[in-house]
Amino acid sequence: MVVSLRSWVANEGGKHLVLMLWLGTNTWLFMKTFLLYSTGKQYHYLYKMLGLGLCISRASASVLNLNCSLVLLPMCRSLLTFVRGTHTVSSRKTRRLLDKSKTFHVACGVAICIFSVVHVSAHLVNVVNFSASYSDDFPALNLARYRGEDPKLIMLTTVPGVTGLLLVLILFLMFTSSSHYVRVSNYEIFWYTHNLFIIFYIILMVHMVGGALKYQTNLEAHPPGCLRANQSSTEQQGEELEQSEDEERRCREEAHFQPHCPQTWLWVSGPLCLYCAERLYRYIRSSDPVTIVTVIRHPCDVFELRMLKKNFKARPGQYIVLNCPHVSSFENHPFTLTTCPTENKATFGIHLRVVGDWTERFTQLLLPEQRMDLEILPMVQQRRYPKLYVDGPFGSPSEEVFNYDVSLCVAGGIGVTPFACVLHALLDGWAGFRLQRLYFVWVCRELQSFYWFAELLCAVHHKFWQENRPDYFNLKLYVSQPHNLQSMSEERYRPLTSRLLVGRPKWKLLFDEIAKTNQQKRVGVFCCGPKGISSTLHRLCNSSRFPGTTFEFNKESFS
Amino acid sequence: MGKIEWAMWANEQALASGLIYLTGGIVGVAGQFRGWQFAAFGVAAGVFVCLLEYPRSKRSKGTSVGRTGQYCFTVVVKAFGPLTRNYYVRAFIHAALCVPGGFMLATVLGCVCLGIASIIYLVAAIRGEHWEPILPRKPAQKPNVGSINKPPQNPPPRPPPETRRKRVEDLEGAAYDNAINVTADE
Numbered sequence: 001m002v003v004s005l006r007s008w009v010a011n012e013g014g015k016h017l018v019l020m021l022w023l024g025t026n027t028w029l030f031m032k033t034f035l036l037y038s039t040g041k042q043y044h045y046l047y048k049m050l051g052l053g054l055c056i057s058r059a060s061a062s063v064l065n066l067n068c069s070l071v072l073l074p075m076c077r078s079l080l081t082f083v084r085g086t087h088t089v090s091s092r093k094t095r096r097l098l099d100k101s102k103t104f105h106v107a108c109g110v111a112i113c114i115f116s117v118v119h120v121s122a123h124l125v126n127v128v129n130f131s132a133s134y135s136d137d138f139p140a141l142n143l144a145r146y147r148g149e150d151p152k153l154i155m156l157t158t159v160p161g162v163t164g165l166l167l168v169l170i171l172f173l174m175f176t177s178s179s180h181y182v183r184v185s186n187y188e189i190f191w192y193t194h195n196l197f198i199i200f201y202i203i204l205m206v207h208m209v210g211g212a213l214k215y216q217t218n219l220e221a222h223p224p225g226c227l228r229a230n231q232s233s234t235e236q237q238g239e240e241l242e243q244s245e246d247e248e249r250r251c252r253e254e255a256h257f258q259p260h261c262p263q264t265w266l267w268v269s270g271p272l273c274l275y276c277a278e279r280l281y282r283y284i285r286s287s288d289p290v291t292i293v294t295v296i297r298h299p300c301d302v303f304e305l306r307m308l309k310k311n312f313k314a315r316p317g318q319y320i321v322l323n324c325p326h327v328s329s330f331e332n333h334p335f336t337l338t339t340c341p342t343e344n345k346a347t348f349g350i351h352l353r354v355v356g357d358w359t360e361r362f363t364q365l366l367l368p369e370q371r372m373d374l375e376i377l378p379m380v381q382q383r384r385y386p387k388l389y390v391d392g393p394f395g396s397p398s399e400e401v402f403n404y405d406v407s408l409c410v411a412g413g414i415g416v417t418p419f420a421c422v423l424h425a426l427l428d429g430w431a432g433f434r435l436q437r438l439y440f441v442w443v444c445r446e447l448q449s450f451y452w453f454a455e456l457l458c459a460v461h462h463k464f465w466q467e468n469r470p471d472y473f474n475l476k477l478y479v480s481q482p483h484n485l486q487s488m489s490e491e492r493y494r495p496l497t498s499r500l501l502v503g504r505p506k507w508k509l510l511f512d513e514i515a516k517t518n519q520q521k522r523v524g525v526f527c528c529g530p531k532g533i534s535s536t537l538h539r540l541c542n543s544s545r546f547p548g549t550t551f552e553f554n555k556e557s558f559s
Numbered sequence: 560m561g562k563i564e565w566a567m568w569a570n571e572q573a574l575a576s577g578l579i580y581l582t583g584g585i586v587g588v589a590g591q592f593r594g595w596q597f598a599a600f601g602v603a604a605g606v607f608v609c610l611l612e613y614p615r616s617k618r619s620k621g622t623s624v625g626r627t628g629q630y631c632f633t634v635v636v637k638a639f640g641p642l643t644r645n646y647y648v649r650a651f652i653h654a655a656l657c658v659p660g661g662f663m664l665a666t667v668l669g670c671v672c673l674g675i676a677s678i679i680y681l682v683a684a685i686r687g688e689h690w691e692p693i694l695p696r697k698p699a700q701k702p703n704v705g706s707i708n709k710p711p712q713n714p715p716p717r718p719p720p721e722t723r724r725k726r727v728e729d730l731e732g733a734a735y736d737n738a739i740n741v742t743a744d745e
Contacts (some may be wrong), residue, residue, distance in 0.1 A: 004609055017705065028690060120668070123588070124664060124665065127664070128592070128664070152664055152667070155664070165671075168668060169671060169672075172575065172579075172672050173572075173675070173677075175570070176571045176575045177568055177571070177572075179571055180569060180625065181567070181571070181615075182568060185621060186563050186567060186568065188563055189563060189568050197621045214731075229739055333616075
């Protein structure tokens with residue numbers, strides 16, 4: 001498919017700009033430090049002893065400082081949610097960049113690993129050179145105790161050596177357990193090893209203590225290279241040579257060396273304090289347990305949970321993180337809100353699908369009996385619900401649905417939950433938003449899944465027809481598996497059955513239709529579903545099939 | 560909560576340590592540093608560990624995704640039978656291979672990382688896990704729904720001919736509902 005420049009810039013331009021800026025900053029920092037150590041006068045003697053290894057190791061160290069401080073910032077989720085919420089501070093382009101915060105975190109992490117490899121290799125060469133070119137002229141400069149000392153011994157008896165080894169080990173553990181496969185199969189391994197980062201940062205801040213690398217302090221009194229001039233001038237007899245020498249080339253005193261003070265804490269302490277403050281804030285905010293009001297069982301292993309919490313405010317599209325100590329003390333699982341608290345109704349709700357062991361155990365605690373029909377248990381009955389803690393709400397890309405003139409929401413299976421909250425908000429009052437038209441496409445494997453939100457969809461449909469805006473809400477439902485097809489026989493779900501199609505959606509035709517009826521507009525495409533659908537939609541948004549209409553792609557992922 | 564499959568993590572670690580061991584060995588041999596024979600051993604050991612660890616094991620619960628092109632490695636590793644199935648053997652092999660790396664500076668890191676992987680394999684073996692090859696599935700039997708080339712033999716059910724005949728005097732009453740719903744098939 002041919003890519004259109006305007007669509008590509010609208011969809012990918014911001015991300016690539018940030019990437020270029022980040023790469024440029026890293027390159028500039030690397031070159032600046034490299035040149036400082038290779039041409040700086042105060043490092044002249046050190047450079048002569050260690051060579052290129054000194055410059056490469058220090059340059060990679062400064063890049064590591066930058067990336068270690070940047071890697072924490074995308075993980076301050078409450079801060080990012082706040083930035084997303086204030087429309088005065090950030091424009092829509094900035095908010096779309098916030099969607100990619102996890103990708104930026106991964107990029108900084110990969111950079112840390114690569115530059116750690118460079119840094120460690122260069123320092124290993126330095127250690128060998130410290131041992132081999134032991135300097136008798138400047139004994140203060142040496143790290144080795146005598147010429148030819150075993151490099152392994154140097155490494156294990158100095159603070160930078162030991163801390164460096166520990167840092168590399170922790171980094172190795174964190175890196176090998178964050179591959180996609182481990183995250184998908186055993187998330188706990190990833191989570192517990194990644195939380196070793198705090199030890200990593202503490203050791204990082206003491207890594208430079210001990211002062212292995214020193215710089216010269218008395219440059220005016222002892223210009224580098226002048227010792228040899230003094231020696232050579234004493235060898236030569238002849239006063240004319242002494243007079244022709246410049247004043248600067250005469251050494252007045254011995255070279256004095258001083259170690260650097262550790263600089264890493266300057267870079268790292270700010271983001272680290274910010275992140276720790278954010279974790280503390282989130283812990284305090286979630287320490288109040290919620291009251292479970294209702295539990296409803298839906299077909300296809302989905303449970304709806306309605307809860308109450310004091311001072312809980314959320315916007316449509318946001319998600320919360322649940323923690324149930326009775327099931328597991330340390331596991332936190334994210335769920336998108338399907339109902340937000342409003343002025344009329346203070347409860348908020350989630351729909352959760354039973355997929356893994358945590359959800360299975362949790363739903364067994366909520367509703368122990370296995371009954372086939374719907375079961376609603378109000379709070380009045382004798383029911384001891386487990387204690388539940390809620391952290392959040394956190395922002396997500398689906399909050400932007402209201403900020404486009406025309407939006408297309410594509411949901412796959414349980415991915416409909418962020419859009420369910422959007423529909424509830426429209427039901428409460430649709431006139432105040434910028435949104436003028438909403439296309440809603442929901443693809444499910446089984447027909448029974450549509451019962452999760454059948455009432456909501458019908459209510460929204462009727463509301464818009466009654467308020468004389470029939471073109472506002474355009475619904476298309478698809479059942480992708482044609483085998484064993486039943487039918488929705490209830491009369492009240494007529495708007496759904498007449499919009500139900502069997503088979504997979506034909507995305508090109510759908511986009512053609514939307515482009516033709518919304519010319520010269522920017523359409524926001526929101527996808528929450530399997531990878532196949534989202535990559536097809538992404539490609540279509542970037543293609544040049546639809547001149548005049550720009551499709552901006554926003555993806556929400558659940559993994 | 561839940562059963563953690565330690566072998567999966569050990570596999571990722573062992574593959575990464577094999578690569579680190581190999582790189583350290585290459586650097587040691589290329590620079591002809593003191594003790595380069597240990598680095599040469601590191602190269603061989605690194606290659607062996609990478610080849611052994613490349614094919615992923617099948618998960619006991621859930622879908623397993625193999626690494627790209629791992630089928631030929633799976634066949635070779637499977638051929639060794641109980642030697643590669645058992646994780647105690649693997650833990651012992653890794654522990655034995657990592658020891659010579661500790662004697663040379665360039666391979667020290669590979670030695671430590673492989674040692675950690677060996678410990679995790681020991682934990683996996685104690686928990687009773689073992690290696691299962693991921694083999695390609697046989698294609699599922701397609702349900703026999705009938706070919707598009709064979710048209711139906713019988714006509715669709717219709718009401719009896721009396722009601723079907725057009726009655727000029729009572730056009731309203733001549734209308735009948737189809738027994739089966741007709742929906743547009745897109």
